[in-house]
Amino acid sequence: xxxxxxxxxxxxxxxxxxxxxxxxxxxxxxxxxxxxxxxxxxxxxxxxxxxxxxxxxxxxxxxxxxxxxxxxxxxxxxxxxxxxxxxxxxxxxxxxxxxxxxxxxxxxxxxxxxxxxxxxxxxxxxxxxxxxxxxxxxxxxxxxxxxxxx
Amino acid sequence: xxxxxxxxxxxxxxxxxxxxxxxxxxxxxxxxxxxxxxxxxxxxxxxxxxxxxxxxxxxxxxxxxxxxxxxxxxxxxxxxxxxxxxxxxxxxxxxxxxxxxxxxxxxxxxxxx
Numbered sequence: 052x053x054x055x056x057x058x059x060x061x062x063x064x065x066x067x068x069x070x071x072x073x074x075x076x077x078x079x080x081x082x083x084x085x086x087x088x089x090x091x092x093x094x095x096x097x098x099x100x101x102x103x104x105x106x107x108x109x110x111x112x113x114x115x116x117x118x119x120x121x122x123x124x125x126x127x128x129x130x131x132x133x134x135x136x137x138x139x140x141x142x143x144x145x146x147x148x149x150x151x152x153x154x155x156x157x158x159x160x161x162x163x164x165x166x167x168x169x170x171x172x173x174x175x176x177x178x179x180x181x182x183x184x185x186x187x188x189x190x191x192x193x194x195x196x197x198x199x200x201x
Numbered sequence: 202x203x204x205x206x207x208x209x210x211x212x213x214x215x216x217x218x219x220x221x222x223x224x225x226x227x228x229x230x231x232x233x234x235x236x237x238x239x240x241x242x243x244x245x246x247x248x249x250x251x252x253x254x255x256x257x258x259x260x261x262x263x264x265x266x267x268x269x270x271x272x273x274x275x276x277x278x279x280x281x282x283x284x285x286x287x288x289x290x291x292x293x294x295x296x297x298x299x300x301x302x303x304x305x306x307x308x309x310x311x312x313x314x
């Protein structure tokens with residue numbers, strides 16, 4: 052476990068895609084955001100698209116860290132980002148129980164606001180900001196695919 | 202590690218909070234404690250200056266919504282000033298633009314109360 056903690060954050064950049072492997076630690080998400088934004092900027096993606104993708108990736112990974120079972124705390128999260136055929140494809144996979152965010156009921160923002168709720172907005176962000184979101188779960192691996200046209 | 206900056210000043214009955222850096226899952230608890238402390242000290246009319254806010258995630262918006270809910274019960278409100286274009290675009294995309302009163306600068310926000 053100590054060795055894994057020492058690795059902390061690793062990334063492999065290969066042409067049109069990038070894979071980021073990170074531990075389930077909130078304080079690593081800043082580096083994740085920076086890496087994704089740098090990658091997208093190198094591909095000259097518009098600022099608006101970069102903001103949408105940056106926020107969606109962040110919210111998806113926060114959900115895994117904050118709501119994943121503590122027994123999987125030492126399992127890393129894999130984030131792949133690919134630019135292909137006029138779209139950006141994000142694939143986030145992690146070991147854990149099934150939770151299909153595409154089936155979650157989206158909040159009515161006006162009602163949510165009036166109720167003063169402080170949580171549950173992350174999925175709304177993802178579903179609003181991305182063009183396509185798919186979820187699958189096989190052999191305890193949850194995979195979330197998000198697509199943004201560019 | 203995410204960076205969050207905060208400062209506050211009083212302008213009569215109005216509390217002006219300058220927030221900067223990132224308001225995300227890591228820094229939102231700090232922001233929440235700051236804003237709640239202001240409310241406990243009697244602040245009702247709060248302006249959040251977001252000129253130097255680079256990033257806001259759902260956790261940060263959640264804190265704003267929660268604090269505004271507390272204030273609305275005691276006749277108060279949070280208003281926003283000097284929001285930069287990046288954050289403004291996110292607010293528009295997510296449909297949050299109508300949830301808070303947003304002003305071009307601090308003076309206009311102060312005058313609005």
